[in-house]
Amino acid sequence: MVSAAEARAVVAEIPDPEIPVLTIADLGILREVTIEDGEHLVVTITPTYSGCPAMDLIRSEIAGRLGERGVEDAEVRTVLSPAWTTDWMSEEGRRKLREYGIAPPGATTEDTLGVACPRCGSSNVREISRFGATSCQAQYACQACLEPFDHFKRH
Amino acid sequence: MTDYSTYALRLGDDALILSQRLSWWSSRAPELEEDLALTNVALDLLGQARTLLASVGDEDELAFMRESREFLNLLIVERPNGDFAQTIARQLLFSTFQLARYEALVDHPDEAIAGTAAKAVKEVSYHCDHAANWTRRLGDGTEESRARIRDAIENLWPYTFEMLEHDSLEAELGVDPASLRERWEVEVGQTLEAAALGVPEDSGWRPGGGRRGVHDEDFGYLLAEMQSLHRAHPGARW
Numbered sequence: 001m002v003s004a005a006e007a008r009a010v011v012a013e014i015p016d017p018e019i020p021v022l023t024i025a026d027l028g029i030l031r032e033v034t035i036e037d038g039e040h041l042v043v044t045i046t047p048t049y050s051g052c053p054a055m056d057l058i059r060s061e062i063a064g065r066l067g068e069r070g071v072e073d074a075e076v077r078t079v080l081s082p083a084w085t086t087d088w089m090s091e092e093g094r095r096k097l098r099e100y101g102i103a104p105p106g107a108t109t110e111d112t113l114g115v116a117c118p119r120c121g122s123s124n125v126r127e128i129s130r131f132g133a134t135s136c137q138a139q140y141a142c143q144a145c146l147e148p149f150d151h152f153k154r155h
Numbered sequence: 156m157t158d159y160s161t162y163a164l165r166l167g168d169d170a171l172i173l174s175q176r177l178s179w180w181s182s183r184a185p186e187l188e189e190d191l192a193l194t195n196v197a198l199d200l201l202g203q204a205r206t207l208l209a210s211v212g213d214e215d216e217l218a219f220m221r222e223s224r225e226f227l228n229l230l231i232v233e234r235p236n237g238d239f240a241q242t243i244a245r246q247l248l249f250s251t252f253q254l255a256r257y258e259a260l261v262d263h264p265d266e267a268i269a270g271t272a273a274k275a276v277k278e279v280s281y282h283c284d285h286a287a288n289w290t291r292r293l294g295d296g297t298e299e300s301r302a303r304i305r306d307a308i309e310n311l312w313p314y315t316f317e318m319l320e321h322d323s324l325e326a327e328l329g330v331d332p333a334s335l336r337e338r339w340e341v342e343v344g345q346t347l348e349a350a351a352l353g354v355p356e357d358s359g360w361r362p363g364g365g366r367r368g369v370h371d372e373d374f375g376y377l378l379a380e381m382q383s384l385h386r387a388h389p390g391a392r393w
Contacts, residue, residue: 050274051202080206080270083277129188130281131195139188155277 002071007041008033010069014061017054018134021100024058028088031079041066041074046084049135086155103140103151115151117142159265160211162328165366166268167207168228171218173249174200175381179236192285196246199278203271210267219385223378224368231314233374237307240293240300244307247286248315251342252335254279259330268329287346294350305352312355317363
């Protein structure tokens, strides 16, 4: 029998399908891993955006990885409330994002300081579009080094 | 226990049908950034619709197997895309209303409705900003862009009456649209003023019937495109 902590360690390593440098734990998508009634494993996840197309893939990855550990009947539960926020993104996650070339969101949703270029660090940046390659990103360009980059929106 | 399914269906159909309309812009918008923006808005709306429809029944059955008369969406969301200005005007008028409605529903007793509302508030505020920014740009742009956004707002204005009229069923199960009118008028009015566009006059023509399943002729074509694949190949997957 796999404990809740062991199961959590297994699923926490699952990469986000769209930004694979981040795990679902880094992103705050993974909310909880519990054992109900002494034997029923429940993994609770929450979508970043309502229409996030990665959720189906994440669900099947969770079932697959737990299956490899012999847990065949785990339940993956999706909750909408409380609504996901970038405040739940780990420090580690923010660092990985920056290194990957995506400007991370501010430390908290209250943090309204500007976006910094992930390449040169300049805060002299320009928003090109509030919408980007995925729901959670916006497009920016650095005015200092001219690098176009994605910004993970505060949400 | 109160049955909220009709209400969830109304909210879900508004989101679903506008999402279907907007997704047409994929690869057709005036620039790449706009292509991404409109399809991202469509995706947000589709996500909201899926949660709401799934709380009522099988989401595929509801989206793909219902007939025109069974859809409960407002007429404004099914209005054809028209030109870019028409699409933006529709978004401004509807998103401003939809945001106010979701904000009023975050503490709703139904879990699917409250959960969707809480998530959607953040998403739709982006949709509002986007539509308001474009309305200002078009209104303050060239003579051509200005004429087009003015015509678009005037064309769609009559449909806002159905959206904001008193509805006793909605007042009982969620929020009365009429209670959102004042805020809506202020917010839309500010954007129109910033775009140097006036608020259109009420011509007295106020089309309605969407909530009873009475839709425009264009709606049949929209459904045919949305539903034909599922009906021809039930259960088809990519």
